[in-house]
Amino acid sequence: MLHHDEMRNYDRIQSKLTTVIMSHGCKIIETPSFEDYDVYQHYFPQLRQQMVKTIDTDGRVLVLRPDVTVPLVETAAREFPRSNQLLKFGYVSTVFREYFGRSTYGKDFLQGGVEILGDASPECDGEVIVIAAEILKALGVDNVRIDIGTAAYTQALFSSLPLEEKEKSTLRGYMAERNLVAFGRYLSGLSLNSEAKNALEAIPVLFGPYSETLAKARTLCINSGMRNALARLEKTYEYIRAAGYADMVQLDFGFASQLDYYTDMVFKVYVDGALYDVIDGGRYDSLSAQFGVDRPACGFGMNINLLYEFMSDAGLLEDTEPSFQLAISYAASDARLIQDLGCWRSQGFRVAAYPDASFIDSADYSIHAVYRNGAYYKDGRELSALDLENMMRGL
Amino acid sequence: MAIHIALAKGRIHKVVMKYLKESGYDFPTYTEESRKLIFEDASGSLKVTLVKSPDVAVYVERGAADIGIVGEDVLIEDNAGAKVYEVLDIGIGRCNMAVAGVKGKTVDMSKRITVGTKYPRIARRYFEQNHHSVDIIKLNGSVELAPLVGLSDVIVDIVETGNTLRANGLEVLEYFMDFSARMICNPVSFKLKYQEISTLIEVIKQNEIK
Numbered sequence: 001m002l003h004h005d006e007m008r009n010y011d012r013i014q015s016k017l018t019t020v021i022m023s024h025g026c027k028i029i030e031t032p033s034f035e036d037y038d039v040y041q042h043y044f045p046q047l048r049q050q051m052v053k054t055i056d057t058d059g060r061v062l063v064l065r066p067d068v069t070v071p072l073v074e075t076a077a078r079e080f081p082r083s084n085q086l087l088k089f090g091y092v093s094t095v096f097r098e099y100f101g102r103s104t105y106g107k108d109f110l111q112g113g114v115e116i117l118g119d120a121s122p123e124c125d126g127e128v129i130v131i132a133a134e135i136l137k138a139l140g141v142d143n144v145r146i147d148i149g150t151a152a153y154t155q156a157l158f159s160s161l162p163l164e165e166k167e168k169s170t171l172r173g174y175m176a177e178r179n180l181v182a183f184g185r186y187l188s189g190l191s192l193n194s195e196a197k198n199a200l201e202a203i204p205v206l207f208g209p210y211s212e213t214l215a216k217a218r219t220l221c222i223n224s225g226m227r228n229a230l231a232r233l234e235k236t237y238e239y240i241r242a243a244g245y246a247d248m249v250q251l252d253f254g255f256a257s258q259l260d261y262y263t264d265m266v267f268k269v270y271v272d273g274a275l276y277d278v279i280d281g282g283r284y285d286s287l288s289a290q291f292g293v294d295r296p297a298c299g300f301g302m303n304i305n306l307l308y309e310f311m312s313d314a315g316l317l318e319d320t321e322p323s324f325q326l327a328i329s330y331a332a333s334d335a336r337l338i339q340d341l342g343c344w345r346s347q348g349f350r351v352a353a354y355p356d357a358s359f360i361d362s363a364d365y366s367i368h369a370v371y372r373n374g375a376y377y378k379d380g381r382e383l384s385a386l387d388l389e390n391m392m393r394g395l
Numbered sequence: 396m397a398i399h400i401a402l403a404k405g406r407i408h409k410v411v412m413k414y415l416k417e418s419g420y421d422f423p424t425y426t427e428e429s430r431k432l433i434f435e436d437a438s439g440s441l442k443v444t445l446v447k448s449p450d451v452a453v454y455v456e457r458g459a460a461d462i463g464i465v466g467e468d469v470l471i472e473d474n475a476g477a478k479v480y481e482v483l484d485i486g487i488g489r490c491n492m493a494v495a496g497v498k499g500k501t502v503d504m505s506k507r508i509t510v511g512t513k514y515p516r517i518a519r520r521y522f523e524q525n526h527h528s529v530d531i532i533k534l535n536g537s538v539e540l541a542p543l544v545g546l547s548d549v550i551v552d553i554v555e556t557g558n559t560l561r562a563n564g565l566e567v568l569e570y571f572m573d574f575s576a577r578m579i580c581n582p583v584s585f586k587l588k589y590q591e592i593s594t595l596i597e598v599i600k601q602n603e604i605k
Contacts, residue, residue, distance in 0.1 A: 102458055147586065178480035178585070181577060207586055252586065275458025275583040 005320035006308075010110065012318065013304055013311075014092050016138045017112045021090035024131055026114055029089050031071035037061040043070050043261070043287075052096045052107070064096035064108075069299060070287070072115055077291035084295075087117040092304070101276055101309045109306070113281070115299035117288065122232045125265040125283055126239025128298050132269055132279045133245045135302070140316050143272030146240075146248045147207065149255035150233050151262040151282065153217065156225025157199055163190065175204055175256040195222050207252035210237065217253055229264070236265055260286070265298070274310045278303055325349050325392045327365035329356040330372070337371050340385045349392050366395050397440050398584070398591045401460035403448035403469065407576050410487045411464055412443070414602035440591070449473035452579060461584035462592060467574040468492065468553065472514045480585050483578035483596050486603050492517060492572040495565045496549040497542050502568070508548040511541030518551035521571050539563040 002010070018028060034054065040063055041048055052064040065071060068091050076087055096108045114131050116124055129146060136144050154175075158168050167190060174183035187200055199220040206217060214230065221227045233251075240246055255266045266282035281300025288295040311317050326344070330337060330353055337353055344351045353371065354360060362368075369378040369388060376383045402408035409427055416422070421437040434443045446454060451465035452474035463479075466488050470477070492514070496502050507528040512518045515533045522529040532547055539559060541547040553574075554560065554567060578599070580592060 100457065145587075178482075178582070180480065180482045181484045182481065205589075208589070250586075270583055270587070275461075275581050277583065 004323055008321075009311075009317045010304070010308065013139060013308065014110075014112070017092060017135050017302075017304075018090065020131060020134045020138050021112075021114055024088065024090075024114075024127065026088040026090035026116075029072065029091050030093055031065060031068055031075065031091070033065060034062040035065045035071055037063045039070065039074070040066060047097060050098050065093070066097040067095055068093055068111065068113060068301070069115060069284075073117070073288050073297060074291045076117055077288055077293040077295070081293055083118070083293050085118050087115075089115045089117075095301075099303055099306065101306045102274070102313075104305060104309050106305060110304040111301050112304050113299060113301040115297060117297045118295050119298070120285065120296035122235035122265075123239050124298050125232075125236040126243070128281060128300055129236070129240055129249075129267055130243045130245060132267075132281070132300055132302070133240075133243075133248060136269070136271065136279075139307070139311065141271050141307075141311065141314075144248050145250060145270045145272075146245070146267055147250050147252040147255075147270070148233065148236070148265065148267045149207075149252045150229045150264060151255070151266050152229035152232070152264045153226050153253060154203060154256050155260075155263075156223055156229055157196070157203070159225065160223045161192065161196055163192075171200070172256055175254070178204055178254060180204060203256075204254045207254055208250060210246070210249055210251055213251040213253070217251070232264065267300070269302075271307075271310050273314065274306070276306060278307045278310065322363060322365050323350065324352055324365035325395060326351040326367045326369065326388060327360055328353040328369050328371050328376070329358075329360070330354075330370070331356055333371075334374070336374055343385070344389060344392070347389075349389070351392075367391055396588050396591060397442055398462065398588055398595065399442045399444065399460045400595070401444045401446050401451045401454040401463040403451050403463075403465040403576075404445045405448070407448075407464055407466065407488050408443075408445050411485075411599070414599055415441070415443075417602060418598045441595075452477040452479055455479050455579050455581050458581050458583065460581070461588055462578060462580045462595070464576055464578050466490075467577050468514065468517065468572075470577060470579070472516050475516065477579075478582060479579040480582055481577050482580045482585070482592070483599065485576040485578060485599060488574070488576040490553045490555050490574055491570045492521075492551065492574065493554045493567045493570045494521075494549050494551055495539075495542075495554070495560055495567050498564050498566040502548050509546070510549055510551055511538055511547035512551040513538055514551060514553075517572070521551065539565055 037053060040051060047066050051066050054062050056062050072089060080087055092110065092112045094108050095111045098107055099109045114128060116128060133144060133146065161168065170186060174186060183204060199222060202220055207213060217230055237249065240249055261284055262282040263285040264283040268277040269279035270277055279300050279302040283298040285296040288297055326349065333353065341351055341353060369376045376388055402411055412425060420441055422434045423437055424431060425434045432445045444460060448465050448469045451463040452470060454460040455463040456477045456479050464485065502508060504527055509530045509532060510518050511532045511534050513534055515531045518531055534541060538550045538552045541550055543563060549568065557567065560566065585592065
């Protein structure tokens with residue numbers, strides 16, 4: 001169970017997040033809790049085991065949503081079929097898949113995120129990254145590092161390799177896991193020219209500061225596809241620089257995935273001292289076409305539970321406050337007391353009364369008073385309703 | 396930035412600590428016999444934790460340690476699917492995984508056979524790849540006993556010299572995998588502390604050449 005102070009802090013994080021998202025014109029949405037198992041098995045085969053499956057009354061197998069992007073894109077394709085229509089969505093939803101941080105573990109977590117559909121420009125990639133940075137800034141998180149990569153760069157390289165599909169997928173698999181030992185060993189057994197081999201050897205460890213990493217990546221280009229991917233990356237970077245977040249950005253060309261889910265820009269956000277990424281996202285232009293509307297898309301998801309753990313470790317959460325500002329115990333309640341309570345509450349104070357036979361934890365209130373025969377007493381002194389109100393104001 | 400390294404307790408930690416010492420890292424409180432489990436070098440740039448081998452990848456995956464050194468056999472058997480990067484093959488702790496049976500006795504592989512092993516995952520994978528049906532009995536030690544007392548037809552175990560097998564009247568039927576120690580790395584540390592980690596990789600490579 002999450003307790004009052006945790007819930008309050010989660011609320012604060014969520015409201016700051018939605019404020020930032022909405023300032024970019026995103027509409028807040030929520031997708032259904034239950035989704036079709038087959039759809040997810042298709043798009044996220046790696047989640048097959050850890051998805052929570054249920055059976056509905058018709059005997060269909062459903063899963064508790066393990067992600068928001070797929071149902072969102074599917075719904076958008078159905079409800080907004082114009083492929084050039086710009087759609088900006090934001091959400092905060094529980095998603096049901098495993099996660100763990102340094103000391104937390106769960107089978108579900110709260111995810112916040114953004115999906116922008118219908119805008120294929122590199123500036124859109126930039127905006128998505130900037131939204132992520134703005135959210136962390138709004139939450140007071142410093143020392144943010146954003147690693148940007150491009151799936152198009154690696155895909156272009158692979159497309160011109162004279163290898164069997166099976167060999168490519170093995171290589172990409174090792175690259176995705178960054179299993180450098182197996183990758184190097186497998187690569188040395190393939191017959192490739194030295195240019196291609198150089199590039200393949202370099203990419204898994206090609207990361208670091210923007211300019212120098214980009215320059216290195218340029219020397220490895222063996223076709224125009226790779227050069228185009230870099231040109232696009234530069235435009236995205238220009239956007240981020242103009243928005244004032246360039247100092248957070250580094251490049252990582254080693255982000256690779258076995259699946260062709262991301263088609264271009266990919267990024268992950270790390271916060272100082274936490275050994276996991278709190279935000280990840282990218283451009284996935286081919287997903288919507290599979291639901292019948294060929295529409296580019298870019299977005300990210302943020303694990304709010306992990307961010308919460310980090311903020312708690314870093315002392316960025318707000319202190320607990322007692323749930324009552326004023327707690328009143330009484331021997332007998334009457335209309336006067338009920339009216340006073342109503343009056344205080346309508347002014348935004350957190351107050352409650354309870355019979356004096358009940359025990360109340362002293363950590364739960366700031367001020368405690370006794371109500372007896374139409375008058376309030378605190379520490380033996382008689383006080384008016386107005387006195388108590390002024391005391392609450394002074395808290 | 397200091398880096399934190401988790402070593403598998405046993406032969407791996409002894410060899411790696413020797414490498415580190417020879418390369419100039421000084422651990423004032425470390426001796427091979429010490430019961431302490433955490434050591435810091437004098438310059439404060441390296442922190443070493445000794446943990447049980449199946450736990451190395453857990454520490455690294457969760458970021459309690461930046462890097463870890465552990466046998467590949469353990470990674471396959473106990474830590475399949477751990478989100479860590481395997482960054483270096485270290486020559487120490489080389490050993491073979493083998494199928495062994497009672498000396499002179501032929502095992503009819505066309506029938507369903509029973510296998511005693513400490514490594515059920517590795518054993519199952521091997522037999523499945525070779526299209527044999529097997530029942531696997533997970534044992535925790537003295538695996539050589541199993542075929543002798545009729546608990547299993549064969550065993551799957553790590554063989555270094557073969558002395559234990561011979562002493563118990565067993566022989567290797569087939570070697571099928573060789574293992575060495577691996578350096579694994581937390582995905583985020585790999586990037587944030589790449590310089591320090593590269594230095595450490597060089598240190599270990601240099602010692603291996605010697």
